[in-house]
Amino acid sequence: MPVYSQKVMDHFMNPRNVGEIENPDGIGEEGNPVCGDMMTFYIKVKDNRLEDVKFQTFGCGAAIAVSSMVSEMAKGRTLEEALKITPQSVANELEGLPKNKFHCSNLGAQALHKAIEDYLEKQKKGVQA
Amino acid sequence: MPVYSQKVMDHFMNPRNVGEIENPDGIGEEGNPVCGDMMTFYIKVKDNRLEDVKFQTFGCGAAIAVSSMVSEMAKGRTLEEALKITPQSVANELEGLPKNKFHCSNLGAQALHKAIEDYLEKQKKGVQA
C-alpha cells in the first residue's frame, strides 16, 4: 500500500460529509480524469459561515481522504477562515501525504475555494440583479 | 577445472619421457611464453627410427599432456611415421582437448616435426660436409 498515515486511512475508509447538497449556495470542481483525481464540493452558507459542506470525489485514497478532511476543516468556519485552508494545512492535518501524491490528489482546498468563490460570485450577481 | 579427459589428466599427472637427451640427434622448439605454452623435443634416431624421444614443456595441463602423448606416439616409430602425427591425431589419442585449448597447447606434433627436420638438416649437412 502507499505509505498513508493512519489519519489518511481513517478518512479514506470513513469519509465524512460525502454527498451532494440540494440547492447548494456554491459548487466547486477541481481536477480532471486525466490525472485521475476529480473533486466536487458543495457548500451551504449561513451568516458568512459554512453551515454545510459536502463533496464527491473520483480518485485515489489520498484524494478521498483529502476531500473528507477539507470538508471537516471547513464545516462551521467563516468564509475567510475557510479560504485560509491550504493544501499544506490539509496535508498537515492528515499527518502527511506521500510526496508523489501531494500535488495530484491534494486538490480539496482548491475545490472548496472554488465553491466559495462560486457562492461569492452568485452573491455579487444577486446584489447586482 | 578445465574439462580435461581422463587420458589428459593421466598424462598431465604422469608425463612420459620428460627430460633432455644428451647429445640428441635433433632438437625442436615450438611456442613461446607470450601465449603461455612452450615445448622442446629431443630425439635420438637409429636406423631411421626414433630410438628415444624426450621433451620439456612450459605450459598448461593440456600442453604437458600433449607433449607426453606425442613422445609416446613417436617413440619407436620410423621418421616417416612420426611425421604423420598431427595435432588432430594427438588430440584423438588424448580422447579430446577442450576447444579453446586446441591451438595453443597442441604444439607437440610441430615440435616433434621440428626435431626431425633438425635431424634431417644435420644429416644433409653431414653428407655434404
Added chain:
Amino acid sequence: MRRVYLDNAATTPLLPEVREAMMPFLGEVFGNPSSLHSWGDPAREAVETARVQVAGLIGAQVEEIIFTGSGTESNNFAIKGLAMANQKKGNHIIISAVEHFSVLHSARTLEKLGFQVSEVPVDKYGTVDPDDVRRRIRKDTILVSVMHANGEIGTIEPIKEIAKITKEMNIPLHTDAVATAGTIPVNVKELGVDALSLAGNQFYGPKGVGALWVRRGVRIMPLLDGGIQEGGKRAGTENVPAIVGLGKAAELATANMDARIKLLTALRDRLITQLPAKIDHVVITGHPQKRLPGHASFCIEFIEGESMLMWLNMQGVAVSSGSACTSRALKASHVLIASGLSHELAQGSLLFTFGIDSTVEDVDYILEVLPPIVTRLRQMSPLYAKFEKAGKGVR
C-alpha cells in the same frame, strides 16, 4: 482474514521445488563458475544444466540462451544490442505501441542516439495488425520488436504472422515473451522470431534472473561489457542460485504447462463471465479470446483504481491497476490509452492475474467483496452522479 493473491503478473511466488533446487547454491556450492578449480565445477555444471532446461522451455539451441538479471535487462539488451550491432545497415526500428516500458524506453534512448523509431498502433483489444508492421518497414529498418503477450491486458499478439513478414524482408524480429514464456507454449522455431526475452519471476522462478535467446548468427552487442561469461555476450559473475532456480522453474513449467493452463483458463473465464453480471458498467480490457490463461482485466466505470485496490487489500485481496494514481509516474497505462480507452475509463482499471495456487473460491470471494466496494466508491463519485442524472453513460 482470507488472503487472495491475484497479482501474478507483478510477480509469482517461488515454487518450493525451485527453492529446494537453489538451496545448495546458497550454501556449500558457492563457487564461481569461471573458476578453474573444483569449487567452480559444480557451479558451472549447474548453470549449464539450467541452460538446457531453459532452452527446452522455448525449443531453442542450448548455446543460444544468454542468462540476464531480469526481463527488463533482456529487453534492454535485445533492443539496444540488436540495434547497435546492425547500425551499419540502417537506423530505423519498429515497436508496437503497447510494449513494456523496458522495450519502449530502450527505444526512446536509441532515439536520443540518432535512431528512428516507428510505433505500430493497436486495435481496441490491444492487438497489432501484422499489415501495420509491414507498412512501416523501410529500407533502413534493422529491427522489429513486438511483445508476445501484454501483461496489463493479457492480449496475445500475432507474432507468427509478423515473423512471416520480417523473415520475408530479412529483418530481425525480437519478441518480449516475459508474460508468456513458462505460461503458455512458446517455441522460437514455431514463432519464427530471432530473439526472445523471458524472466524467472513470471513463472514461479526467482527474481533477479532472466534470459535472452538470440538465434545463432544474429549479431548483438553486449549491454554489459567485461569478462567473457555467457559466451562473451553478458559479462559478470553468474547469479548461480537464481539461474539454477530459473532452470528448475522452466523444467516444471514445461512439464505442467497443460494442467496449469487448464486451471487458469477456468478461473479466468469464471471471473470474466461473472463479474459483469454482478457489477454494471464494466468493460473487459484486452482481447476477449486471444489472451493469457490466468489474466482477467477490466475497467470499472466512474471510479478509480487505487481506491478499489485499497479496499480490496483491506479484504485481503491483491490486484493491480493501470490507473494514473497507481503508477509511480502518475500516468494512466499507455496500453489502455493505446487501445483507445478514454483516460476516465482507464482510471478504473483493475487487473486480476491468477496463479497456480488460485482456486474457484478465490474467484467467488472477489465476486462477493468487489461489488459493495464499487457501490461505495460510486456513491461518492461525481462522475457517477452526473451519469445517473443524465441517465446515460459518460464514455
Added chain:
Amino acid sequence: MRRVYLDNAATTPLLPEVREAMMPFLGEVFGNPSSLHSWGDPAREAVETARVQVAGLIGAQVEEIIFTGSGTESNNFAIKGLAMANQKKGNHIIISAVEHFSVLHSARTLEKLGFQVSEVPVDKYGTVDPDDVRRRIRKDTILVSVMHANGEIGTIEPIKEIAKITKEMNIPLHTDAVATAGTIPVNVKELGVDALSLAGNQFYGPKGVGALWVRRGVRIMPLLDGGIQEGGKRAGTENVPAIVGLGKAAELATANMDARIKLLTALRDRLITQLPAKIDHVVITGHPQKRLPGHASFCIEFIEGESMLMWLNMQGVAVSSGSACTSRALKASHVLIASGLSHELAQGSLLFTFGIDSTVEDVDYILEVLPPIVTRLRQMSPLYAKFEKAGKGVR
C-alpha cells in the same frame, strides 16, 4: 582430503546469517516492492532497510544507493551512464591501465561511440600516480575512473589524492570499489569520489547483486531503461532476496571489519613472508604494503599458472592465476603486463585470497604442498633448464 578455498577474490561463500536473512524472501514474502497491496509492503520495506545498511557501509546518503545486478553492471552503469549524461561537456574519459574488464571494456564500447579514452599507466606495483591523472586531464574530460583496489594484485590506489585533483578540476570521479567495499573501510566522503561501485559476492553476500552509489546532483543516464524502480535510475523488478542479503552482508561487514582485517592481514603476511623462503625465484606482485588484507599474489618463475593450479586443486586447494592459459581469452592478465612484468613471468602468476574462514593451518598447508609442485613442474620446464645452464635468471 583437506579442502582449502583461497580464491575469495573470485567469490566469497554466503554467510549463514546472510542466508537466514534472505530466506523469508525466497518463501512467504515474495511480493513485488512496486505493488501497492500488502504483498508489496514487506518487500519494499526490506529493500529500503538494505539501502540503509549499504549506505552505512560506505558512509553515503541512503537515497544515493542504486541497487544493481552485479559489480559488472555497476561499472557499466557508471562508466557509460556518467559519460553519456555529460556528453555535452566533452567526450574524453580517463581510466587506469589496471581497471577490471567491466570498466575497461565499457570504455572500449564508448570509444566505438565516439568517445576518447586515455589510459593512465601504473608503476611496477600497479599503482597509479595521481600526477599522471592530472597530466591527462583536458578541457573536454568528463569522467575519471580509477579502481579503489585491484582484485588481481591487491594494490590499493591513491583515490583520495586523485579525488583532490578531479575535484579541483570539477570532473566526476568514479571508483570501482568492488574489491574493497565490505573488506576495508570505504567512505565516499573521505575518498572524495562522485560515484562508487560495489558487489555483494565480494564480502560474503549473495551473487547477482551490486550497488552503484552516485553523489546527489551528479547526472547519470540509466543503463537499464524501463519502469521507475530505484528512483528511475535502474529499471526492473527488484531482486529482493539478493538485495536483502547484500544489506545484511553490509551490516555484518561494518560490524566485523576490524576483526576481519586483523585476521586476514596476519594470514596474508605469513604467506608473503614464508613462501619466498620455501621457493626460489618467486616475485610478489602488487604493492608490498598498500594491498588488500587477505591478498597474497606471486609469480613463480619458469612455470605456468594453470598447471600449478591443477596440481593444487588435486591437493584440495583453490587459487587463481593471471596466466594466459587460465584466462578464457587466453591472454595473460593485463594487470600484470601493465605492471611491467614480462609475459613469461606473468604466466607463472598465482593468487591466494584469504577469507574469514581461513586459518594459519591453511597457510601452512600451502607452504607444504606448493614447493614440491613447483619443483616437479620446473623439472620439466625448458625455461628452467636454460636458466640452470646459463646459471642466471632469464627475466
